[in-house]
Amino acid sequence: MDGVDDFEQALGRVLAAGAAGRDGDAETDGAASVLAGAGERWVDVAAEAYARIRQQAHARGWEAPDLVRMAGRELTPRHLRLAEGLEQGRDLAEFVARERLDRFSGATAFVEVLHLYARLPRIPALTGGGPAPATPGQGKVLGRIRALLAKAESTGYPEEAEALTAKAQHLMARHSIDAALAAGGHTGPGSRRIGVDRPYEGAKALLLDAVATANRCATVWSADFGFSTVVGHDGDLEAVELLYTSLLVQADRALHGGRVSRSRDFRESFLVAYASRIRQRLTEAAGEEEAAGTRTAPDLLPVLAARDLAVQRETERLFPATTTSRLKGRDADGWVQGERAADRARL
Known part of the structure; x- marks a missing residue:
């Protein structure tokens, strides 16, 4: 020894x-x-x-x-x-x-x-939400979401990519509503860390937050460590990671597709605008599914409100002290191109 x-x-x-x-x-x-x-x-x-x-x-x-x-x-x-x-x-x-x-x-x-x-410091330990009742066809739904996003990433037609991504977000929102109704108030949120890689980490963290917020999750970005912690219920966490990864691929392709050298300000403005517009589109898609769900399930809104409150409390427990940062787009052309790319992205 x-x-x-x-x-x-x-x-x-x-x-x-x-x-x-x-x-x-x-x-x-x-x-x-x-x-x-x-x-x-x-x-x-x-x-x-x-x-x-x-x-x-x-x-x-x-x-x-x-x-x-x-x-x-x-x-x-x-x-x-x-x-x-x-x-x-x-x-x-x-x-x-x-x-x-x-x-x-x-x-x-x-x-x-x-x-x-x-020498790594102490960070909040990840939590699991506990076993949740399985919703019918849960694995099949996630498989369909993966297939839609994979097709969105591979197509060369922007309009098709947009339609596929939008369909995936609708499916994710519907799956989340089904899971909420099945679980009632009997499961708590969990958390997972998702890498936010260089360069332009701030804009990428903003995109992840846009995806998470639309899917009833919350994020806290740890800039020094290159990740964001996402808090939410298990099925929502899985969906957020899937969609965020796909949208990053689509953004990168749109940003570099023309193979034209761009300035750093252009690229960062592009990604910030992309994230901002994606937030709008995802929120609209999720809202449409929620409205449709409330028409068939009158008790849906209290269930969703309880889940949102649970996510908020868990986030505050894990991160009792956070700060807010702002990102600015410094290149007008980059901003316009980023919004156009987000409009073409498949949700």
Whole structure:
């Protein structure tokens, strides 16, 4: 067990250097040397250290996808591949062989990932909404939504994309209403984190909020960590992630389809306007389904109001202190083009 103890001590010096505000390069090299020199047990030593650091990060609220996302955000693509492999159960030796590294270089990357994980602060732990009554055809409905959005992403005809996306949002809203009526007031909201990647994170977080709000969810953007936490009921959370991902793909295609070089202000204004217009369209589609639902189910409005209140309270519990930020479009042409792209997007 000496190898484990020696590496733990060396890793402790790395963490202490970081806590003291030093770059810790010398300590990192030292820890990597200890790990690389652990002989045949070096992979086992690394696995034990990783399990401990990962468990500590989990206790501070970080889930596996969050850790992998942070490795890619704060370090390099190589560190991202290492983090993904570790989460998939691959050992350090596999990473070294796949990347064609010497043992010391692989150990250095490993120590850097552990250092990142160890210094992550505490964040709100994700919550589950608890088991909800299954609505008839639930899996089939989500399958239809996925199929509609996949078709919307692949078509080369803007009008068809718009119609397909609109149909998906109507289906999502109807599914949410059915789930609300089936569950009554017996299930609470849960939460999940959705990555908001560079560049233009603010505009992308705005788009995610537009999708979430239209689907009876709430979002809080954690700009420093590259994600938004979405609070809502389980079926709504799934729908929000599906639609947000699809709309991002459609926005990217519209923004770069002409292959014309654009300024940063143009691209950011485009995405802000896109998010703003998408919010309007989604809200209208959801409102139409709600109006139709109330005509056939008179008790729907109190049920939806109770679910909305539950989402609000859960969001406030997870995030008792938040701030509001504003985004401005600085390029008029970008704004106009973004609104046009949103009008063409499939909902």
